[in-house]
Amino acid sequence: MPSTLDYFFAPHSPWTYLGHARLVAMAEAAGATVRLKPMDLNQVFPVSGGLPLAQRAPQRQAYRLVELARFAKHLQLPLNLQPRFFPVKPDDAARLILAVEADQGTAQALAFTGRVMAAVWAEERDIADAAVRADLLAAQGLPAALLDAAQAPEVQQRYQAFTQEAIELQVFGAPTYVVDGEMFWGQDRLDFVERALAR
Known part of the structure; x- marks a missing residue:
C-alpha cells in the first residue's frame, strides 16, 4: 500500500528549498500521497525552543551560511546565501x-x-509582494484569481490548523516530513525518507 507523507514546511525556508525537488521526485517514484502542510514558524518556534535567525548566536548564524553553501554546491542548486x-x-x-x-x-x-522558494533563494524576489506572487502564478499558467482566493477565511483556517497540528506533533523546524507517522526533520534526512517510502 502506498505511503502517505505529511510535508510540514515554510515557503521562505532555505532548507525546504534545498530538499523540495528531491522530495517531490521521491514521492512520485514511490507512488506516495503528499499532504502539503505549510506552517507558521513564528508560532512553532516559541513553543519548541527555536529562535528566529536574527536572535541566534553568531556562531550558529555563521555555520548556517557554511552549510547552505555546502548543500547548494552538492545539490547543484542556485542559492543566494x-x-x-x-x-x-x-x-x-x-x-x-x-x-x-x-x-x-x-x-x-x-x-x-518550488517556484515560490526559488523566487526567494535563487531570484532574490519578494514573495510578500502581491505583484511578485501574481507573476509566479502567471509563470505557471495559473489564474490570477487565486490571489483573492488565498485571502478567504477558510484558507487561513487551514493554515492555522496545519500550524497547530505541527505544534501538537512536536515539529520544531522546516522542513519536517512525516511518513506513515514517522517524523524526519531536515532535508539532510531525505535518504531516510526515501527508505521509509520504500517500505
Whole structure:
C-alpha cells in the first residue's frame, strides 16, 4: 500500500528549498500521497525552543551560511546565501499555495511551492509582494484569481490548523516530513525518507 507523507514546511525556508525537488521526485517514484502542510514558524518556534535567525548566536548564524553553501554546491542548486528579500513575511505565500492546491490539485501546488522558494533563494524576489506572487502564478499558467482566493477565511483556517497540528506533533523546524507517522526533520534526512517510502 502506498505511503502517505505529511510535508510540514515554510515557503521562505532555505532548507525546504534545498530538499523540495528531491522530495517531490521521491514521492512520485514511490507512488506516495503528499499532504502539503505549510506552517507558521513564528508560532512553532516559541513553543519548541527555536529562535528566529536574527536572535541566534553568531556562531550558529555563521555555520548556517557554511552549510547552505555546502548543500547548494552538492545539490547543484542556485542559492543566494543572503538574498535581498530575507527575512520575508511568508504567510501570504503559504496561503496562496493552499489556494492553488484547493483549485488545481496537489501536483500543481507542489510545483508552485518550488517556484515560490526559488523566487526567494535563487531570484532574490519578494514573495510578500502581491505583484511578485501574481507573476509566479502567471509563470505557471495559473489564474490570477487565486490571489483573492488565498485571502478567504477558510484558507487561513487551514493554515492555522496545519500550524497547530505541527505544534501538537512536536515539529520544531522546516522542513519536517512525516511518513506513515514517522517524523524526519531536515532535508539532510531525505535518504531516510526515501527508505521509509520504500517500505
